[in-house]
Amino acid sequence: MEDLFRSYWWLLFPMAWFIGAGWQSWMNYRTRRDALKLVQTYAERGQEPPPELMAAINRRDDDALMNGGFGGETKPSTTNWGWYQAALFGALAGGFAFLARSNILGDEGLADAMTVAAVVLAALALASLVYALTWKRPQG
């Protein structure tokens, strides 16, 4: 058991992130539910709820799970990040390809791993390039 912990102690970090994000989602949900309950109280009394309270209902919380995580939609960016990503992934792919071909690190197996990394990063660079070329500024 101790050996297992020594080998996989770093898994605590991603797992803690998952638990923290789940907890944050729960807290945001509770806040929203409480705001809705307050609006309900106003409605039952036949009064208008304050505009700030109504604005809070439509506020997008800083929530890793609710906004973007686990297949959710993120707010469309007003900046075309495709060029930045294409340059970054392209440069990384070039670097890995150079390392694989020059054999600086002197290990044949490592060169194969570098080639695989270069291919993956080149594919990401290509995808980013397509994204950059087809990107449209969001309306509004």
Add this chain to the structure above:
Amino acid sequence: MADLFRDYWWLMFPLAWALGAAWQGWLRSQARRDELRLVQTYAAVGKEPPAELIKALRREPQEG
């Protein structure tokens, strides 16, 4: 058991993702239910629900 974990530790990531997605879906359905209950309250007292509430209801389910 430890050997099994060493071979399949990476399964924790898709599993955690799936659990997170299920948790998120449940929270969204609860939020949507609360919004609809509030609209019901407005309907019961014969008042128009605020525009912000309708806006919240019109959002796509995946928008959160």
